[in-house]
Amino acid sequence: MTDFSRRVSQKIEKLSPSQIQSLVEDGYAQIDMLDSIFQSLPTGLVIVDENFCLLKINKAAERFLPFFSNPEDAKSEKISVWTLIDDEDISRFLKNAFENDKTNISDEFTVTTASGSVRFIDMYVTPLVQNSNQSKNLIGSIIRIDDVTEKRNQEILLHRMETLAGLTNVAASVAHEIKNPLGAISIHIQLMQKAIKKKRAGDGLLPPAKYAEDYLDVITQEIERLNKIVVDFLMAVRPISAKLELANPNKILSEFISFFTPEFTEKHIDLQSDLCSCDVRLLLDAKLFREVIVNLSQNSISAIQKKFDDDESRIHGKISIKTGIEGDRYILTFKDDGIGMNEETLSRVFEPYFTTKSNGTGLGMAMSYKIIKEFNGDITVSSDLGDGTVFTISLPIPQIEKKLLTFKENCSDSGEKA
Numbered sequence: 001m002t003d004f005s006r007r008v009s010q011k012i013e014k015l016s017p018s019q020i021q022s023l024v025e026d027g028y029a030q031i032d033m034l035d036s037i038f039q040s041l042p043t044g045l046v047i048v049d050e051n052f053c054l055l056k057i058n059k060a061a062e063r064f065l066p067f068f069s070n071p072e073d074a075k076s077e078k079i080s081v082w083t084l085i086d087d088e089d090i091s092r093f094l095k096n097a098f099e100n101d102k103t104n105i106s107d108e109f110t111v112t113t114a115s116g117s118v119r120f121i122d123m124y125v126t127p128l129v130q131n132s133n134q135s136k137n138l139i140g141s142i143i144r145i146d147d148v149t150e151k152r153n154q155e156i157l158l159h160r161m162e163t164l165a166g167l168t169n170v171a172a173s174v175a176h177e178i179k180n181p182l183g184a185i186s187i188h189i190q191l192m193q194k195a196i197k198k199k200r201a202g203d204g205l206l207p208p209a210k211y212a213e214d215y216l217d218v219i220t221q222e223i224e225r226l227n228k229i230v231v232d233f234l235m236a237v238r239p240i241s242a243k244l245e246l247a248n249p250n251k252i253l254s255e256f257i258s259f260f261t262p263e264f265t266e267k268h269i270d271l272q273s274d275l276c277s278c279d280v281r282l283l284l285d286a287k288l289f290r291e292v293i294v295n296l297s298q299n300s301i302s303a304i305q306k307k308f309d310d311d312e313s314r315i316h317g318k319i320s321i322k323t324g325i326e327g328d329r330y331i332l333t334f335k336d337d338g339i340g341m342n343e344e345t346l347s348r349v350f351e352p353y354f355t356t357k358s359n360g361t362g363l364g365m366a367m368s369y370k371i372i373k374e375f376n377g378d379i380t381v382s383s384d385l386g387d388g389t390v391f392t393i394s395l396p397i398p399q400i401e402k403k404l405l406t407f408k409e410n411c412s413d414s415g416e417k418a
Contacts, residue, residue, distance in 0.1 A: 044121075044145030046081065047128065052098040053078045055140065064121050064145045065090065066111055081143070087111060089246075089281070093123065094143070103127040103141060108148070108281075108398060110245040118245055120152040121145050152244075152283070178230075181222040188215045242285040242374045249330060249395070250275045250323060252286055256293050257321065264297075264319065269304055272320040282330055282395050288371045295364040296334045296391055303338025303389060330395045337388040346383050 012020065038045065044061030048054055054075050062071065066086040074084055082094040093107050106124040113119060128140035192215045257273050264271040297319070304317030322333045341349065345356055350369040372379040377395035 042147075044143075044147075046143040046145070047140065048081050048143065049140040050138070051078075052080050052082065052094065052141065054081050054084070061143075061145055063113075064111065064119070064147060090123065094125070097125045097141070103138075108246060110247075118149075118243065119147060120149045120246070122148050178226060181225050185219050185222045188218050191215060240288065240370055240374045242288055242371070244283045244285055244375070246281040246398070247284055247286045247289075248279065248281050249284065249289065249332070250278075250280070252289055253293065253321060253323065253332075256290060260297065264301075267301060267305075267317075268315040269301065269317045269319055272318065274320070274322040276324045278325055280325065280330055280397055282375070283398055284375045284395065285371075288374070292368045292371050292393070293334075295368045298364065300334070300336035300338060300389070303336055303340070305338075307337075307339040307386075325397070326394075328397050328399070330397055332393040332395075334391040334393070335388065340385045340387050340389055341381075341383040342385050346381065349381055350379075 015023070038056070039058045041058055042060055044064045045056075045058045046054065046061050046065075047056040054071060056075075057071050067084050068086050069084070071084055080095070080098070082091040082098070085091045085094070087109070090109050090111075093109075096102070097105055103125055104127070106122060108120060108122050111119050111121060122145070124144040124146075126142050126144065127138050128142050129136045130139045253273070253275060257271060261271055300317075300319050304319075305315060307317070308314045318337050320333075320335045322335075324331050350365050369379055372393055372395070375395055377393060379391060379393045381389060381391050383389035
C-alpha cells in the first residue's frame, strides 16, 4: 500500500481528475477492508502513540478490557490509555510499560465480565514500527490481548482429575474399614435373632438384657463408628468450590495483618511480618487463602496460650509471617513460639477430626491442607515440643512471561533480525 501510494504521488500530475477520483475511491475501499479485518480479529488490539494515548481499538479489546467509559470517546482527548481502564493491575502494568520505556513485555490478568464470569487474558506490549527511507522508527506501541481462559480452565481441570485419581487408594482403605463394623453388626443381629427365636419357642418371654440390650449397644457403637468413617471420607473427597483468579498474596496478607493486629496485641502476642517486595500474582481464591491464614493464626494463638497454661497475665508470644521467592515458587512461612507438637501430633496434624484442643473440631488444618492442594501447592509443618511450630506453604508462580523479539532502531534491511 505504501509503495503504491508513493508511485501514484510521483505520477499524480499526469492523471486526469477521473483517474484521481478512481484511485481515491480504491484507497477508501482498501482502508475499509483493512478496518473490517482489524475489527473482526478474535485477538484484542489496542494501538497507542508514543505517549500511550489511544489511537485505535478493535471490538475484541473492548470486550476483554474493563473500561470506565466508551474508549472511542477518549481517542480525540489524548488521554493515557491506562487511565481509561477500570482494573488496578492492568492499569499499573500499562503505566509501568510507558514510564520505564518497556515494549517487549507481557503479563496475565483476570477480568470479570458484565455477566459475572471470570476470564483470563494475556497482554503483550510490542513496538509499533514505521518504515521510512530505509530506516525503522518507533512511533507507538501495540497492545495485544489474548483470551486464555480455556487453557487455564483445562489446567485447573487436569489438576482436579489428578487429585480425584489419587482418591482411589482412599476409597479402597475406607471400604476395608467399613467391612469390619458391618461384620460385627451382622453377627450381633444374628445372635439376637437366634436368642429371641429360642425364647419365643420356649416360654415366650423376652431374652435377658445380655442377649438384647447389650447386643443393641454394640450395634449402636458400630453404627456410630461407621458414620464417623463415612463423614471423614466425605470430608476427604468433597471438592472445594474454589474460584481461582490471579491475585497478589502479599496484598491479602497485608490486609490480614492490618485487620488482626489489634486482636493479637490484646492477647499479648507480637505479630511480625517480612513480606517480599516482589509484585507476584498467583492463581488462587483470595477468600480461601485468607481462611488458611486465619486457621494458622488460631492454631498459633492456641499453642501460645497453652504454653502459659492459659494464664493471660503471663502470656507473651510471637508470631512471624515471612514471604519470598525461590525459583518458580512463592514461599510463605508462618512461625510461632508456642508449645509445639510431639511426633504423634505432628504426623496427624492434617488428618480430619484430629485435634488436641478440648473444644476443637479437627477440621481447620484438614481444610487448610485441601485448600493449598487445590491451589496446586504444598504445605508442610515442622515443630519441636516446647519450642514452637513452623508451617511452610509453597505455591507455584504461573509461567506467563513470553520471550519476545527485541526491536532495534535503524536496523538495515540486509538481513539483520530485529
